[in-house]
Amino acid sequence: MRLYNYIILIYIFLVIISCAKQSTPMGGPKDEDPPKLVAMIPESGSLNSKPKIIELEFDEYIKVENPNKQILITPRINKDEMEVSAVKNKVIIKLNQDLEDSTTYVFNFQKTIKDITENNVPENLKLVFSTGSQIDSLTFSGNVAYVFPQKDESMKDVLVGLYTLDDTLDILTGPPYYIGQTDSTGNFNLTNIRSGEYKAYAWHDSNNSLKAEEKLENYGFLGDTIRIFENISQAQFYLSKADLSEFKVNRASTAGTNFDIVLSKFPVEISIENEDLNKNLFFRQNEKTIRVYHKTLMNDSTAIKLNITDSVGYKIDTLIYAKFEESDRNKEKFEPSILAPKNFSKNLSLDIQFNKPLFEINYDSLIVKYDTASVIEIRKDWTYFKDSTTRTLLTIDIPIPDTIASETFTFLAADSSFTDIEGLFNEAKLESSYKRLKSEALAEDITVIINTEELPIIVQITDKQNKVIAENYLTETNQTIFKNIEPGVHFIRAIIDRNKNKRWDTSNLRNNLQSEPVYYLLNENDNNSKDTTIRAGWALEVTIQPNNPVGIQTNSIQKDRNEKINQENNVDK
Incomplete structure (x- = not known):
């Protein structure tokens, strides 16, 4: 009898525990509705309000995830002091700090608050209140884009921020005064801004630090002071990596x-x-x-x-x-390698990378094989260094006669073909095969026009991994022709080489220098995709249009007003 009573007590205890445990209901239709806001303290739109605690009440149980990272608060407060918790169907925020006088605050909750069943998120959940007698209502909007295409085309984790002119922080040192996030296409809209002058930045915030990591993250800036005395639209940012750490x-x-x-x-x-x-x-x-x-x-x-x-x-x-100095340390092994082989149409061109400077070549050991037993011996005048000062990248241009019918050619370099400056030889042979393409398998002429008068221009055709397939450098004209390009889906782009050093240069925030513009050919029939399909036997003529420049595309009234302010500032100085 005692054993029976004991079992009954255990059963009752387990029933009580299971009833008390909060869990996802079993069965029934899937919950697809986001939590609905029932009440908010203070109410959104409140004036003369300086809350110590903010409460949000919903129609169902909720949870919060990474609130100190996910909640965007403008103007800036010390989020390290803030405490956020979820209790049943309420979110409670203890600010633990004083708010500024006569200031409009915006709490954008993004994806912080979710229901406990299906992780549904309330849409566009914001709290706006003012510690003064009015709500600031100015806006700053525009677009953010990357200089070069990213693997993920959607603009994830990209932020835009405004810093006051007297702020000791900037994008590389701390969070901005006002902050907002772009949508998946790069468009942004910062709201409830107080009239004034600001510095504007945008960046990819992959680690949720609310500032840019100069060695790891792409960022951009508007070099001029932004005067927000009316709504500002059509601001354009371009993001690229620029490491401003000390060079020594x-x-x-x-x-x-x-x-x-x-x-x-x-x-x-x-x-x-x-x-x-x-x-x-x-x-x-x-x-x-x-x-x-x-x-x-x-x-x-x-x-x-x-x-x-x-x-x-x-x-x-x-x-x-x-x-x-003399040393008993073993010398570094000499290891040449052939860079990724390419198909060719007339001359077979290959690059050999050396880990140490090359000193001598044994040309008797270099051949190109075809048709099983036939060979082409490599001549000295077919070889050259792309940079003669380092002697670590050797290019070999081999003319293939039209009389040779073979389509496959194999380059061979025997062991000991190359000697480095320490007297060591390559220990293993080098071998790489190449395919000759018939002219009818290639595009005929690809004419590229860049709709700008700014020169010089670096015009490139790249593959989808941004590897350059062909390049022309223009100094006197904005038009060029590429021949014998292999079919495929490519990018065609133009780099405005403003400092004439024949390469693209990134920005320098400290020197207020923007990165050099990069314009891509866009496919208007495919939602302005950067993909360009090149087909065999085709002759193609395309025009690359410049992007919107960095800055604000001001209308005539704004432009006249800004010029007047600049003139007044110059007079004051």
Whole structure:
């Protein structure tokens, strides 16, 4: 009898526990309705309100996720002091700080609040109130785009922010005063802004820090002061990566028999001056390290004038005394590799990358095979370095006679074909096959016109991974022709080379310098997609239209007003 009573007590206890446990109801139709807001304290639109606690009540049980990251609050408050919790069907926000006087606050809850059943999110949930007698109502809107296409075409986690002119923070150091998020197409609209002057920025906030990480995240800015005394629309931002951290020589020291110069950042330009350069002194770059070699100098030093530039234009111009010492350390293995092979139509062109400067080539060991037993011997005048100062990238252009009917050719370099400046040979043979394409399998002429008078222009055809297939540099005309392009879906783009260094340059926020414009050919029949289909045997003529420039596309009234303000400021100065 006692055992029976004991079992009954356990059963009753389990029933009570299961009834008390909050869980998703079993069965029934799926809940697709988002939680409905029942009450809000203070009410949205309230005036003269300085709440210590904000409450939101819904018609069902809810939860909150990452509130301190997800809730966008303008103007800026210290979100580290804020406490957010969900209790049954209520969200309670303890601000734990004083709010500014005569200020309109906007709490944009985004996807912070969800129901506990299906994670449904209330749409466009906002709280707007003022600590003063009126609600600020000015807006700042426009579009954000990437300079180069991203793998994910939708604009996720892209923010736009305004900083007051007296703010000690900027996009790289802290959250903005006003903040908003773009939609999936890059459009944004910041609301309830107080009239005044601001600095404007946009960035991809992948880590939810509410500021840009200069080494990792794309960002952009409007260089001029933004005067918001009426609604501002048609602002245009372009995002790109720009590392503004200090550019310096971290270390310069011997490394075995060689000498290493270790930099803080990757250099895009390297100039070394020494009387023995490419005679006895050579160098190579490996990421942020420049390694210098000397064939004869041992237990002595030589002066090297080093002039280098990073991606944002910062320069180092210094004199370094490189010392070369005898060492028992094993020399680095010499490892050449053939870069990804390409199909060809007339000349077979291939690139060989070396991990150390190349000193000598045994041309007797280089051939191109075809038709099983037939070969073409490589001649010295078919080879050249794309950068003769580093001698680490060798190009071989091999003319293939039309009389050869074969379509497949194989380049072969035997072991010991190449010798580096330390006297080491390649230990393994190199081999790579190439396919010759018939002219009828290629596009005939692709004529590209860029609708701008600004020169010079770098015109490129790339694949979908942004690898450059063909490139022309225009200095006197805005039109060019590409021949013998392999069919496929490509991008066609134009880079305005404003500093004439024959490459694209990113922005420099500290110098108020925008990145160089990049214009893509858009397909009007495919929702302005950047994809261009190139077909065999086709002759194509296309026109690339410039993008909207960075800044605000002002109407004539706004333009006249801004010019008047600038004139008044100049008079005051």
